[in-house]
Amino acid sequence: MLLLGASVVNGWVWQIRELLTIVPSSSAMALTTAICFSMAGCGLIFSVQRGERSQMSAFLLFSLATALSGTRLIELVFIGHHVQITEQFLASMIVEPDFAAAVGGGMAPNTAIILFLASLSLALTPPDRNIRAPLVEELIGYVVMGLGLAALAGYAVGAEYIYRWGPNIGMAFQTAVGVVLLGLAMLVRSWWLQPQGHGDMPVWFPAAICMLGLLVDLYTPLGVASGVLYVPLVLTSLWFSSRSAPFSLAFACSILILLGFFAINRQGDGFVYEATNRAITITTLWLVAIFISYFHRNSANLTAERIRFDSVTRNTPNAVITADTQGRISMFNPAAEAMFGYDVADVMGKNVKMLMAEPYRSEHDGYLSHHARTGEKKIIGTTRTVTGRRSNGEEFPLDLSVSTFTAGTTVTYVAILRDITERVAHEEQLKTMFGQLQAYTADLERSNADLDEFAYIASHDLKEPLRGMHNHSRFLLEDYEKVLDEDGVRRLNRIVRLSQRMEKLVNDLLYFSRIGRQQLAIKRTDVEAIVKDVVSTMELYLEERHAKVVVEGKLPAVVCDALRITEVYRNLITNAVKYNDKPEPLVTIGHLDQLRDDNGLVTKDVYFVRDNGKGIPKEFYEDIFRIFKRLEKSQESDDGTGAGLTFVRKIIARHEGDIWLDSEIGQGTTFYFTLGHKRENQHAAA
Secondary structure: OHHHHHHHHHHHHOOOHHHHOOOOOOOOOOHHHHHHHHHHHHHHHHHOOOOHHHHHHHHHHHHHHHHHHHHHHHHHHHOOOOOOHHHHHHHHHHOOHHHHHHHOOOOOHHHHHHHHHHHHHHHOOOOOOOOOHHHHHHHHHHHHHHHHHHHHHHHHHOOHHHHOOOOOOOOOHHHHHHHHHHHHHHHHHHHHHOHHHOOOOOOHHHHHHHHHHHHHHHHOHHHOOHHHHHHHHHHHHHHOOOOOHHHHHHHHHHHHHHHHHHOOOOOOHHHHHHHHHHHHHHHHHHHHHHHHHHHHHHHHHHHHHHHHHHHHHHHOOOEEEEEOOOOEEEEEOHHHHHHHOOOHHHHOOOEHHHHEOOOHHHHHHHHHHHHHHHOOOOOEOOEEEEEEEOOOOOEEEEEEEEEEEEEOOEEEEEEEEEEOHHHHHHHHHHHHHHHHHHHHHHHHHHHHHHHHHHHHHHHHHHHHHHHHHHHHHHHHHHHHOOOOOHHHHHHHHHHHHHHHHHHHHHHHHHHHHHHOOOOOOEEEEOHHHHHHHHHHHOHHHHHHOOOEEEEEOOOOOEEEEHHHHHHHHHHHHHHHHHOOOOOOOEEEEEEEEEEEOOOOOEEEEEEEEEEOOOOOOHHHOOHHHOOOOOOOOOOOOOOOOOOHHHHHHHHHHHOOOOEEEEEEOOOEEEEEEOOOOOOOOOOOOO
8 A cells, every 4th residue: 555655646747648547548646635645654654563653653653644535526526527626735745746636636535435435444453452442443444355355356347337326526546455455454453452253264255256246237227136145255254263354344245335335326226225225234234243253252252161161171170071872982082082092083982881890881872772761860960879890990980970961852961980999998998997897896895894894893802801900900999099108009090090081092092983984863953052062062061261262243054964073173172271281271262264375375154163262373373283192191981082083174174165273372262173074275174
């Protein structure tokens, strides 16, 4: 376009008439037309360059071409086609007046319309690939190219009315060539801006049909054959991936049909008939365009679904295999290749039973024929465990799910398989471990029964000599107290006390062995009632030691063994009073909804027993819970055995709780415990 326009401008400057009029007795290309082609050509070159300066230059050149051709349109509308102010002004600057008068001519009306629409479309289509403006440019490009080809066809067949509209100036031959180039350039640029819309159809094919259709339309009576060629032209949009292509071609064909209708002056009865025929043709073209657009949309949806399905089947860790009603494999995804050890080429078209072990291999064909004959479903829609066979002959367990889908009369079976070799191995291991656990549980129950029997026999056998020692010592004291000296009496009294203490130790040891094995009498219990009952039974003990028990707040009910929790409170209250160095021991009992320790850990539903005694050093926090471990030695026989806190911890552990303490020397000790849940990062001893 740039070379064509520049050549004609040089023909005007150097007054070379052969460059202006190639076809004898035809119109010459106007100077303004040549300038418009030059500016449009330069603008197209700049428009495909990167950079803001290049894009601004392209916009200015397209705008100047639009202004120049628009000025000619204004002259045609308001002044007339004989007056060409712009053409005469520019020619007078570079050409002798005699040469300009001899050449004559000027920009034709059809040329002015084409250049104005094309330049305006190019100016308003920036190189932004995310907008829809290139679609308008593509549509106008089809029309421009069709009009240019029609003008060339008019020159070829001598049909002047094709390139000359009425009595106006006609389009020059060079101008027709430039218009074709302009239309092609607009199509190419629109596809460059939208590369996803470019299809496999070469642009010359619809262009040739446009020219041929217009020629047939012009030379066929009543335009009967116009639709025969324009409909195939719209159908060529099937080869373009752009959804707008059918509408662009339908629009271009509609313009050409109207051009062919108005290019020839028709009168009489045939006018209405031909107008109706062309209206039906245009309607048919747009209906075909709509159908093609729906076809493109459905094809795009099917393609997207196929891509998604292929992506899922190729990336799923499960094997996916499809087969027809004869059992022939039609799809074998990569997971199936890895699972069975076959390549796709090895299995395609072969019977799927090659992947099965006996007895499934022998039964498979019979099942397919039974299902095809009766429609009865045995495994379709369910998941079952079967045995597969790899390419090396190895058999392995599979989870198999089979479904069917029908397309028309074609039924396809879809199998989803999962290798469960590891799962089966784990299940076998669990079965073995469960058998071992059952044997261990039986041994443990037998051992516990033996331990109970031993504890009973041992306690009975130990108590008997202890009672003998106690009784004989008492008899000696009663019968020989006056005979024995003071040291002998003291020693006999010592034997009596030690035998009594030994009997207590045996009883506590027997009780401790039974705490962990006896069933708890679990029920919802009023803890506050338990505390009141314990305090009432210890009333004399508390009065003797001037001690006081206070319940702080309300103690909520809890699901527990009431008898065991009673023992917990009795032991804690007894210790709080017994090991208290204050003249008036004070024991506080209460409940906290939540307790936050020094590490920020929160424990909910905490019961506590607090005293104002001497306190416990931190290094002995664990020692006090050991059986028969006492921090203070006493010679009194009724001081206990040191097993009370051991019993407390054991009982709370049986209730799936924890017990811990916080103490300050000289200020007192607080025992905290939970029932029914353990503290975070804590494990009570069982």
